[in-house]
Amino acid sequence: MIRLVSFDVWNTLLDINPMLDSMAMELGDLLGVCPVDAMEGITLAREMIKGMRARGEGNPRRPLEESQELLAGLFGAGVEAVRRAAARAVLGVGSEAVIPGAEETLAELKGRGLIVTATGNVMFWPGSYTRLLLERFGLMRYIDETFFADEVQAFKPLPQIFMKPLKAFDVRPEEAIHVGDTLAEDFEGALRVGMWAVWINPEAEGVKRIDERGFEVPDIWAVLEVLDRVAGKPAQSSQ
């Protein structure tokens, strides 16, 4: 029986694009480069860091600083500009960043008496900023505890970060399911520690079981259907 549902944050509960757009504007402003060039740097830095993490490289003790230094380095700038751009972007981003269905899904899970946690990697801005946004957009009221890479000193897909919520709430891996949009960080990482996993892939057609404990789904709403399936209840919607 599933007792705990763990969510990735960016592109699972919150759309990262408004935040990155805002950050590119602010970084461009602070560094005196055009926002398009700033966004190119941000995109390149993101790809490099995602690659490093998928390969298990990178320093788990300073995932935030590493990403800030990498981005700043692309512009020959100091990290303060990245930190300031992140602060300004947080001030500017609005509730359009909430993924449709995220609040309703979290509310439904809490209504079912489940433990709900968030487990997030960090890049360019600290987990504390993401918590601030979740709080501002009213999502924290449904989340029992957050586990951000810079605060727990491990990043997805490392097993340690997936084990944190399980230990905190005394839940066994097979009683927990992790939901996220990134195959290597979220889906494979969760399966590896014995949790159930849901990969949100907007291009998926309906809910599909793609591993003994893994599902591919098109959107966050489908998490409810996956839970019914795992519990052995008849499917209510697609398939």
Place this chain on the structure above:
Amino acid sequence: MIRLVSFDVWNTLLDINPMLDSMAMELGDLLGVCPVDAMEGITLAREMIKGMRARGEGNPRRPLEESQELLAGLFGAGVEAVRRAAARAVLGVGSEAVIPGAEETLAELKGRGLIVTATGNVMFWPGSYTRLLLERFGLMRYIDETFFADEVQAFKPLPQIFMKPLKAFDVRPEEAIHVGDTLAEDFEGALRVGMWAVWINPEAEGVKRIDERGFEVPDIWAVLEVLDRVAGKPAQSSQ
């Protein structure tokens, strides 16, 4: 000649009381205790931590976590409640938190071509939140770089944290002055590394030289007078 002016943040540029009041409300709400009891806990935790730091105790590698754990522990709670209360407090605090004269003084210093930095200890909330507030209130535009205890992994009065801005801008201690409200953390810490120091004591009557390189002043405006004195210019106002 003074080339760099370093400022403490809380109770020097920003009034900490609105932030603590807001935090007590939010912590009380999250823990189900009355705000008065929450504030008592916050006050006690602050005294304990200030004492530890003045004695050079505490772990410089995790000054933030240590303070969050201490506060949470007083209520038998987990740190997540403290983190959430801090996030909500940041969302709630307004520009009434800016100390009168702070913006004008920073602007005047930048106008004189000086390097301006902020060097802040952290307690309960990360330096990133303080940077966010400085950005929101328009003070970051006058600050060349910030050095927060959780980001540089040292807290005042340890020499390392005072040396950070000097190294970053290639400035000798005798070319720099640190301004702050706390005698042990700010004034004594700065003097110990050979910097000039200004102690803002609201009960002081006028500008008073209390050490070879140290001044006691009643408010932030007086920093301008101190700089004139150090430069050997005739005093323009009090004394």
